[in-house]
Amino acid sequence: MENFINGMWTKPRSEQYADVFNPCTGEVIETFACSNIEDVNEALHVANLAFKNWKKTPVAQRAVLQHKAATLMRQNAERLANSLASELGRPLAGCFTEISRSADLLDFYAEEGLRMKGEIPLHNLEGEKALIVREAIGVVVAITPFNYPITLLVMKLGAALMAGCTVVAKPSEDTPISTLILAEIFMEAGYPPGVFNVLTGWGYEIGNALIEHPITAKIAFTGGTSTGKRIGATAAMHNKRITLELGGQSPAIVCEDADITTAVIAIVRHAFANSGQFCYRVNRVYVHKTKYQAFLAQAVALAQKLKLGNPHSNADMGPIVNQKIYQNSEAQVLDALEKGATVLTGGQRLRGEEYDKGWYFPPTIISDTNHSMKIMTEETFGPVVGIMPFETNEEAIALANDSEYGLAAYVFSEQVGTGLRMAESLEAGSVWINNISRSYHDVPFGGVKQSGIGREKGHYGIEAYTELKTIYLNY
Structure with a gap:
């Protein structure tokens, strides 16, 4: 399978592909694109162009699209679940459950996004108001592991899209198929090209390029603690926002x-x-x-x-x-x-x-x-x-x-x-x-100590993809 960039299947600039294996049999079941720096630049560039319009899209319209994506996930549950079972090896019933719960989370985020609010403090100053508003943070890089590839992406994707951000997703090399199918479903739901992109590939170079790129505003990562620490350190050097859901014991x-x-x-x-x-x-x-x-x-x-x-x-x-x-x-x-x-x-x-x-x-x-x-x-x-x-x-x-x-x-x-x-x-x-x-879905999830930074789910999850802005109005 190729990358999914700007609403279409896109060949990697390297023209190289790697195999996806069935962990039950060791058989090759699919291939995925081995992306390079040029692919990173292209994906982030189109996501940034899409962001300029997507952030202005009415929240109610975003919610309609997200509900439609959730509906299409349920309609395509058999296709998604079978792809998950093949690339992950999990029993099929558990794969269907992941699809169902992920669609439910999309619906929840859609409704929760409609309830997001700003504030006007009651300073009681004549001719003056302070307005506290939330604005979309920008282009988000979502890096997800193999174990729950749809759910862990939707925890980031559903919140980011409702906040007005655009997303470049980087799935695990073990389980890229289901994520690429999900991108196709979102395109069918009517999302504008470039709002949700998927880039596949091996190694440190691609991940680091996504994190360090000047267009990237936030990195949302689920995975091992050692990798999360490296991402956090790199992001801090460039003042990137982060949500890290890391290891547990x-x-x-x-x-x-x-x-x-x-x-x-x-x-x-x-x-x-x-x-x-x-x-x-x-x-x-x-x-x-x-x-x-x-x-x-x-x-x-x-x-x-x-x-x-x-x-x-x-x-x-x-x-x-x-x-x-x-x-x-x-x-x-x-x-x-x-x-x-x-x-x-x-x-x-x-x-x-x-x-x-x-x-x-x-x-x-x-x-x-x-x-x-x-x-x-x-x-x-x-x-x-x-x-x-x-x-x-x-x-x-x-x-x-x-x-x-x-x-x-x-x-x-x-x-x-x-x-x-x-x-x-x-x-x-x-x-x-x-x-x-x-x-x-409506309560925060995340860790303390070496288990991460930030929270996902609930209104907390959507707020994590916004920046606060204070506007001082005199009239």
């Missing part, structure tokens, strides 16, 4: 008074969804010592019921997307074993005719862990969970906060007051109490 605390069955179901479901390949999954669990053995027994039993297979089977989990991501899970398991932990289930790559061509790693539960082990301190991005006991709630909070990350945390306690007090003490951008759901 999310803790769950199961208190002495918790309902163990409720906690196990929520934690196992969340920890192994998408084969553990998302940033705010449960990575480590702290269980009160009186409930520790019961929790382990129930968690292992439930994890062992999960089925692995290709996206078009009735599988609960697919393969890990590539060898690089897979190796992290394997390395953390070995590290934990060397330091005295016990693998209760899983722990080794699945073999056999059904699995040999993909990087299939089973749901893995490790007990008797501690903070000398990587599973308890480093992001895994795979289906591996470390579990350790604690004695007091204060100890559990200290352990949970003993991390450079702060994206999400989870608490299970039958006492509402205990749950709330612990939530207030946990260093995380979002905390769930007594269940684990998907993040809602």
Whole structure:
């Protein structure tokens, strides 16, 4: 597939393409354009030209287009979901859910954009007013990872377009197909050429050129913490605005008074969804010592019921997307074993005719862990969970906060007051109490510490693509 620039398919100036692989079979399923600096210049140039008119487009008209794009996403759900399943390896049902929720988010942003307001402070000065208005920030570069390629782009795209910005998206090399299809859908919805562009390619050079380019006003990035730090440092040198949603190492605390069955179901479901390949999954669990053995027994039993297979089977989990991501899970398991932990289930790559061509790693539960082990301190991005006991709630909070990350945390306690007090003490951008759901569209999502800067979703997400301007009016 080619780049999508200025409303049309555009060949890369390099005239080179790379392969997209099916992670279940290793087969080539498509190609993507290997862009160069000339392609970067072209994409940002047309986005900047489009911005001059798009920022003047009435917000109500933007909302109509965004609702139409959401409708077309639902109408094209089968095409999008199948492309996601092929390039990511996730079970098809999960791919349909991603499309549906992403379309819902577009609709939410469309309505929320209509509610954006300015202010006029009541200074009570005769013949003088101060007007506080919001203006679109400019051309946005959206850089997204492989794990939820549509949702993580729509979190940026839907907000930016409603604010009046134009977008150049750079998807992951593992999953570019679905993003390119999405650009085609937005064009069909009636967006002006150049408002939403997609540029594909490998390597540091392209990403750095997008970030440093004088046209780029903001970079919205979801991905690893080390890459995010580099983007933040480069953006700061050029006074670019940023939103960074980075890595996570999310803790769950199961208190002495918790309902163990409720906690196990929520934690196992969340920890192994998408084969553990998302940033705010449960990575480590702290269980009160009186409930520790019961929790382990129930968690292992439930994890062992999960089925692995290709996206078009009735599988609960697919393969890990590539060898690089897979190796992290394997390395953390070995590290934990060397330091005295016990693998209760899983722990080794699945073999056999059904699995040999993909990087299939089973749901893995490790007990008797501690903070000398990587599973308890480093992001895994795979289906591996470390579990350790604690004695007091204060100890559990200290352990949970003993991390450079702060994206999400989870608490299970039958006492509402205990749950709330612990939530207030946990260093995380979002905390769930007594269940684990998907993040809602109308509330902010993002992290603290090394898990990022800024928030997405809700009106907070749209405001992040605007600049405040004060106008002093005398009359």
